[in-house]
Amino acid sequence: xxxxxxPSGRFREIARIKLAxxxxxxxxxxxxxxxxxxxxDAWSALPEVQELRERAHEIRMSVIDDLDGHVERFxxxxxxxxxxxxxxxxxxxxxxxxxxVCRRRGAKLAAKSKSMVSEEIGLNxxxxxxxxxxxxxxxxxxxxxxxxxxxxxxxxxxIEKTAEDVAELLSAVRGKKIPPHLEDLTxxxxxxxxxxxxxxDVGITGVNFAVSETGSICLCTNEGNGRLVSSIPPVHxxxxxxxxxxxxxxxxxxxxxLLARSGTGQKLTVYTTLLTGPRRAGEVDGPEELxxxxxxxxxxxxxxxxxxxMLACIRCGACLNVCPVYRKTGGAAYSxxxxxxxxxxxxxxxxxxxxxxxxxxxxxxxxxxxxxCPVKIPLHELLLDLRRDLVAERVAPWTERVAFALxxxxxxxxxxxRLSTALARLGQPLAGLVGPGRAWARVRALPRLGRRYRDRx
Amino acid sequence: xxDEAEHEALSGGVTLVEQFVANAEAVGCHVHRRTGPxxxxxxxxxxxxxxxxTGSVVLAAAPDEPRRNSLLPDVHVTMLxxxxxxxxxDELFAALGxxxxxxxxxxxxxxxSADIEQKLAVGVHGPREVHVVLLPPA
Numbered sequence: 001x002x003x004x005x006x007p008s009g010r011f012r013e014i015a016r017i018k019l020a021x022x023x024x025x026x027x028x029x030x031x032x033x034x035x036x037x038x039x040x041d042a043w044s045a046l047p048e049v050q051e052l053r054e055r056a057h058e059i060r061m062s063v064i065d066d067l068d069g070h071v072e073r074f075x076x077x078x079x080x081x082x083x084x085x086x087x088x089x090x091x092x093x094x095x096x097x098x099x100x101v102c103r104r105r106g107a108k109l110a111a112k113s114k115s116m117v118s119e120e121i122g123l124n125x126x127x128x129x130x131x132x133x134x135x136x137x138x139x140x141x142x143x144x145x146x147x148x149x150x151x152x153x154x155x156x157x158x159i160e161k162t163a164e165d166v167a168e169l170l171s172a173v174r175g176k177k178i179p180p181h182l183e184d185l186t187x188x189x190x191x192x193x194x195x196x197x198x199x200x201d202v203g204i205t206g207v208n209f210a211v212s213e214t215g216s217i218c219l220c221t222n223e224g225n226g227r228l229v230s231s232i233p234p235v236h237x238x239x240x241x242x243x244x245x246x247x248x249x250x251x252x253x254x255x256x257x258l259l260a261r262s263g264t265g266q267k268l269t270v271y272t273t274l275l276t277g278p279r280r281a282g283e284v285d286g287p288e289e290l291x292x293x294x295x296x297x298x299x300x301x302x303x304x305x306x307x308x309x310m311l312a313c314i315r316c317g318a319c320l321n322v323c324p325v326y327r328k329t330g331g332a333a334y335s336x337x338x339x340x341x342x343x344x345x346x347x348x349x350x351x352x353x354x355x356x357x358x359x360x361x362x363x364x365x366x367x368x369x370x371x372x373c374p375v376k377i378p379l380h381e382l383l384l385d386l387r388r389d390l391v392a393e394r395v396a397p398w399t400e401r402v403a404f405a406l407x408x409x410x411x412x413x414x415x416x417x418r419l420s421t422a423l424a425r426l427g428q429p430l431a432g433l434v435g436p437g438r439a440w441a442r443v444r445a446l447p448r449l450g451r452r453y454r455d456r457x
Numbered sequence: 458x459x460d461e462a463e464h465e466a467l468s469g470g471v472t473l474v475e476q477f478v479a480n481a482e483a484v485g486c487h488v489h490r491r492t493g494p495x496x497x498x499x500x501x502x503x504x505x506x507x508x509x510x511t512g513s514v515v516l517a518a519a520p521d522e523p524r525r526n527s528l529l530p531d532v533h534v535t536m537l538x539x540x541x542x543x544x545x546x547d548e549l550f551a552a553l554g555x556x557x558x559x560x561x562x563x564x565x566x567x568x569x570s571a572d573i574e575q576k577l578a579v580g581v582h583g584p585r586e587v588h589v590v591l592l593p594p595a
């Protein structure tokens with residue numbers, strides 16, 4: 001059975017470890033500042049960026065309004081081009097379908113390019129069970145696979161690894177020492193993975209966007225592994241969240257203009273590939289079989305409610321780079337797959353608040369994420385609403401619920417309000433010794449409570 | 458698709474070709490006029506379009522345009538007729554219409570990665586060098 005990637009459930013514990021690690025703090029600082037600066041430069045070089053963001057939001061919401069219709073049109077268009085579409089309601093159904101394709105082809109080796117959804121459904125374990133070894137080919141993901149770890153950033157999965165770490169991992173595969181220099185490391189990985197591309201029985205990719213009108217899937221990569229994996233092996237399996245759809249190629253253009261600029265500051269990723277069906281008559285390469293797995297896995301639950309805008313997310317990573325919480329804790333505290341503000345909203349929605357009660361609190365609600373989002377998802381507002389749900393659904397601890405009920409009761413009455421502020425001033429000297437104030441006071445001075453404005457006159 | 462004179466007026470006198478060359482070089486392509494470099498083992502392709510805004514070449518899979526020519530060799534040389542240069546993505550998808558080839562690759566520079574310590578490495582899996590040879594209008 002495939003294992004659904006769950007929230008870490010140990011946010012504070014993991015965050016504390018990462019906070020104490022000077023190397024990781026430096027790496028997080030460097031990479032998030034760099035990516036953020038690049039996005040801002042790219043946005044300011046594009047005069048129409050604000051109109052594009054509005055347009056992108058409209059396009060994404062129009063798809064969410066009629067998602068079933070789009071899935072249907074995409075399926076018909078791709079089938080007309082000879083592609084197979086499978087709609088998977090659950091993570092297990094998706095993994096099982098891909099495993100069956102591999103079993104039927106007797107696949108020993110699958111070359112994978114980066115796919116967050118395959119992490120979400122725990123695909124690699126499911127393939128192992130049918131005797132197919134899945135090798136990650138994105139450089140960052142390959143390094144993490146060798147280390148037995150998971151991505152900590154959507155677009156820069158291995159930011160916490162140093163060149164020395166990478167040299168050690170690649171040397172172990174090679175059986176000889178590889179110096180920790182960028183060029184040597186890149187060459188070593190190129191050589192090692194070239195064999196994977198050429199020998200793979202199946203290529204597995206994610207999907208950045210899919211176009212309902214034409215039945216095309218769009219992959220955006222910089223290294224070229226996405227193109228190799230979808231061109232060289234005889235079978236290509238692409239897995240996508242059902243919300244990746246856009247109506248037309250004209251709409252795709254709007255989103256492509258924003259995706260790379262928001263993720264890395266590039267105008268476009270090096271390879272933007274649009275695939276419409278398998279190899280056609282007379283062509284000498286390209287896959288003989290193309291399978292597109294469309295994954296629901298909880299997404300339809302979001303279609304009609306308060307949180308539907310979260311389905312507009314294009315997974316660019318911009319919100320991670322500006323989040324004061326993510327920039328200190330890194331991705332692992334959130335989950336093995338999604339992290340930062342988008343992860344803090346999405347994970348509780350996909351797996352239930354009960355499973356991820358700490359994530360809506362992994363935010364200062366400063367709104368930097370909302371400002372950075374190219375498709376204008378009000379991320380910090382959604383996080384606040386999730387906190388409300390935590391209380392309403394009684395997921396929050398009873399102490400918190402009782403405290404807020406008392407507060408609400410007292411502060412709706414003048415006497416209660418006056419009493420509370422008088423008590424607070426009296427209790428002030430104790431605040432640094434007991435209760436939640438203690439953790440705060442360990443590293444900072446507690447602010448002094450002033451006299452009420454009314455009493456000062 | 459805007460004609461070149463109109464676009465030239467819009468972009469303050471810079472032609473699409475000049476814009477393409479500047480942007481292609483900015484992303485690390487080598488641009489040649491009329492004749493290409495003679496590099497052993499290079500993969501050769503003919504680009505369907507070029508995009509001036511991004512310096513991209515657009516490759517469409519076809520019986521005489523295998524995907525691997527622009528993927529497996531260390532060096533990729535692509536031929537681009539100057540009158541096939543469009544302003545950008547909007548014009549590209551308008552020109553292509555809804556009937557798309559099995560594989561369309563919009564290639565913007567050589568293969569690259571910043572996965573190790575956020576430092577730029579060129580030639581990770583795809584070609585390390587991309588040469589664009591500009592040909593006179595057909």
